[in-house]
Amino acid sequence: MNLLLLTVAILGSIVCLLILLNIFIWRWTIGWAPTTKGDAEKIIQLARIEEGDKLFDLGCGDGRFLLMGAKRGSEVTGIEIEPLRYLISKVRALLSKNRDKINVKYGNFFNLNLKEADVVILYLSPRVNEKLKPKLEKELTSGTVVISYQYKLPNWSPTKKIREKEIYHYRFPKSMEF
Ligand SMILES: C[S@@+](CC[C@H](N)C(=O)[O-])C[C@H]1O[C@@H](n2cnc3c(N)ncnc32)[C@H](O)[C@@H]1O
Numbered sequence: 001m002n003l004l005l006l007t008v009a010i011l012g013s014i015v016c017l018l019i020l021l022n023i024f025i026w027r028w029t030i031g032w033a034p035t036t037k038g039d040a041e042k043i044i045q046l047a048r049i050e051e052g053d054k055l056f057d058l059g060c061g062d063g064r065f066l067l068m069g070a071k072r073g074s075e076v077t078g079i080e081i082e083p084l085r086y087l088i089s090k091v092r093a094l095l096s097k098n099r100d101k102i103n104v105k106y107g108n109f110f111n112l113n114l115k116e117a118d119v120v121i122l123y124l125s126p127r128v129n130e131k132l133k134p135k136l137e138k139e140l141t142s143g144t145v146v147i148s149y150q151y152k153l154p155n156w157s158p159t160k161k162i163r164e165k166e167i168y169h170y171r172f173p174k175s176m177e178f
Contacts, residue, residue, distance in 0.1 A: 018083050034061050035123055035149055039165055040068060043121060043147050046160060046169050049074045053118040058109040058132070063089030063102075065121050070098035074119070079105040079112050114139040123149040130154050140172040 035043065044065070049055060051073035057065040060078025062085060069076040078093075080086040086106045093102040105112065110132075114120060117140065122129065129151050136146060136153070146153065148168045156176055160169035 018087075033123075034064060037064075039149065039167065040064055042162060042165060043149060043167055044068050044072065046162065046167060047119045047121070047145055047147055049119060054116050055119045055121065056112075056114060056117045057121045058112075059122070059124060060089050060104065061085050061123075063092045063104065066093060066102050066104065067096055067098070069119075070096060070101040073101075075101050075103075077103045077105065077112075077117075079107055079109045081106075081108050110135065114144075115141055117141075117144055120144065120146045121149075122146065122151075124151065126151050126154075136172065137176065142173060144172045146170040146172060146175075 047055070049069060049072050053074040055065070055069040055074045055076045057069075057076070057078040060066055060080045063078055066076045066078045066089060078089055080089055083106070086104065089104045090106075093099055093104050096102060114136065120136070120140070122132070124132070129148060133153055133156070140146070146169075148170070150166045152158070152168050153170060153175075156170050158168040159171045159175060161167065
């Protein structure tokens with residue numbers, strides 16, 4: 001009985017700690033509004049992912065793009081700074097039959113090198129896009145596709161866009177030449 005109480009107390013404390021950490025991180029990140037399923041499908045189609053492509057989702061939320069990308073044969077990397085969302089992504093990846101194609105990292109995407117990426121997916125904010133742009137310009141290799149949902153990348157010109165859905169497709173470095 002005592003052991004049961006102790007286990008419940010420990011698990012309860014861990015959950016409370018994760019919730020507090022989540023609230024704290026929520027204050028200085030951009031919150032969470034996952035891409036709708038329909039728009040996620042449009043983004044994946046626009047990215048024209050091919051077998052073996054390396055897809056990165058910066059701020060992967062609940063991991064929906066990771067599952068969709070892996071299903072299409074790409075090698076996907078997602079990184080998430082909020083512990084609960086990271087755990088959700090991690091569990092979903094582990095339960096997926098394409099788990100060998102999915103790498104879920106916990107941390108800040110500003111510390112992740114992007115030079116391997118063929119496709120980068122962003123659903124962030126105007127402020128974070130602006131901050132991220134120099135990193136993209138420094139690390140992306142020629143031909144990499146960047147798709148930003150809802151928000152443009154300042155001073156880059158989209159190679160394609162789905163205007164009514166605010167989905168912006170860029171190709172590096174072509175999108176910087178205007
Ligand atoms: C609007 S949600 C998008 C989630 C997912 N990509 C989607 O489209 O459904 C943005 C996510 O980025 C995460 N995020 C924000 N800043 C981050 C950072 N610096 N490093 C890692 N994740 C970050 C947030 O915690 C949040 O889960």
